[in-house]
Amino acid sequence: MIRTLYVTISVILYFLMTIVLYLPIVLLLGKEKGKKFAKKKAKEWGNFVIKRTGSKIEVIIKDQSALEKIKDKSIVVVSNHQSNMDIPLIMGYFPKELAFVAKKEMEALPIMGLWMKKIECIFLDRTDRRAGMLSIKEGVEKIKNGDSVVIFPEGTRSKTGKIAEFKRGSFKLASDAGVHIVPVTIKGTMDIMGKGDKKISKVSNVQLIIEKPIDTSGMDRIEKKGLAKKVSDIIIENYEK
Numbered sequence: 018m019i020r021t022l023y024v025t026i027s028v029i030l031y032f033l034m035t036i037v038l039y040l041p042i043v044l045l046l047g048k049e050k051g052k053k054f055a056k057k058k059a060k061e062w063g064n065f066v067i068k069r070t071g072s073k074i075e076v077i078i079k080d081q082s083a084l085e086k087i088k089d090k091s092i093v094v095v096s097n098h099q100s101n102m103d104i105p106l107i108m109g110y111f112p113k114e115l116a117f118v119a120k121k122e123m124e125a126l127p128i129m130g131l132w133m134k135k136i137e138c139i140f141l142d143r144t145d146r147r148a149g150m151l152s153i154k155e156g157v158e159k160i161k162n163g164d165s166v167v168i169f170p171e172g173t174r175s176k177t178g179k180i181a182e183f184k185r186g187s188f189k190l191a192s193d194a195g196v197h198i199v200p201v202t203i204k205g206t207m208d209i210m211g212k213g214d215k216k217i218s219k220v221s222n223v224q225l226i227i228e229k230p231i232d233t234s235g236m237d238r239i240e241k242k243g244l245a246k247k248v249s250d251i252i253i254e255n256y257e258k
Contacts, residue, residue, distance in 0.1 A: 018216065020071065020217055020219060021216050023069065024217050027065075027069045028069070031062065031065055035058065035132070036128055039054075039055075039058050040128070040131070043055045043058075043132075051135060052135060052136065052137060055136045056115075056116070059114070059116075059132070059136050060108055062108065062109070063105035063108030063110070064105075064108075064110065065105075066105035067102065067105050067106055067223075070209050070210075070217055070218075072205070072209055072220040072221070072223050073220070073221055073223065074224075074225065075222060075223065075224045075225070076225045076227065078112075078227045079227060079228050080228075083229050083230055084227065084229075087197050087230055088112075088113065090196065090197065091160045091161070091163055091194065092113070092165045092191075092196055092197045092198070092199050092230065093165070093167075093168060093191035093194075093196060093197070094111060094115060094165070094166070094167035094168070094201050095167075095168055095170060095183075095187070095188075095198055095199070095200055095201065095248050095252070096167060096201040096203055096252070097180045097202060097252050098175060099174060099175055099178065099203055099205075099206045099207040099211070100174060100203075100207050101174070101210055102206040102209045102210055103169070103174075103203055103206050104117060106223070106225060107167050107201065107203075107225070108167075111225070111227070112227075113165055114136075114165070115166060115167050116133075116137045116159075116164055116166045117138055117139075117166055117167045117168070118139045118168040118187075118190070119138050119139070119140055119141070120140070120141060121141060121142040121144075121148075123140065124140040137159050137164045137166075139166060141153070143172075149186075153190060157189070157190060157193045157194045160191075161194050167201075168190060170183035170184050170245065174211075174212040175207070175212065176211070176212050176213070180249070180252065180253050180256060182249070183245040183246075183248065185244075188244040188248070191233050191244075192236060192244060195235075196233060197231060197232050198231045198233060198244070199227060199231075200227075200248045200251045200252050200255075201225065201227055201228070202224070202225075202228070202251075202256050203223075203224070203225060204222075204223065204255075204256060205220050205224055208220045228251050228252075228255065231244075231247070231248070
């Protein structure tokens with residue numbers, strides 16, 4: 018309980034600091050410089066949150082040279098989803114600054130919604146299929162313009178740890194933009210704070226496993242159709258090792 022209070026108070030104080038110190042800078046810098054600054058601070062935020070849990074993080078990169086080749090390119094990171102800690106983990110420890118795909122309701126959150134807009138998050142409307150497709154289309158344009166994002170194609174956090182079926186529509190962000198997909202497997206964040214848990218725990222081994230990128234440019238219709246299963250199989254294999 019003490020750890021939970023410590024993390025909660027730390028995050029609240031950090032959030033207040035961003036309002037007083039960082040947000041005015043983002044607004045004054047203009048669109049591009051403001052976005053760059055906001056993404057840098059978002060990465061620092063992710064690292065800050067995870068470190069406050071006291072957990073030990075192991076980042077495993079399967080092919081460093083392949084990842085290095087796309088370091089300056091837009092990518093779509095595809096990951097399994099275990100916990101509310103998944104976003105700060107990826108934001109803080111993935112070797113690239115990222116935005117993420119979030120549900121539409123988060124866009125209206127005070128301050129937080131503004132930060133998310135500044136780092137070019139994609140807000141997905143799950144209640145309206147037509148609006149959802151429009152969000153995907155806008156997201157594709159953001160990626161083509163240089164932004165990288167992370168998406169959780171299960172659509173929600175796992176209650177049991179078992180990886181659910183990946184929604185095929187999630188992969189349109191990468192295939193329509195013609196960019197690389199980077200499969201990422203998260204192990205251990207459920208033990209920090211699982212779905213429905215109110216307690217935050219220290220975990221001795223949380224893993225962020227970064228697989229070899231998959232190039233979607235030049236893929237035909239059949240290859241694109243099989244992307245969800247291909248990426249899911251890679252993530253599940255790493256998860257079950």
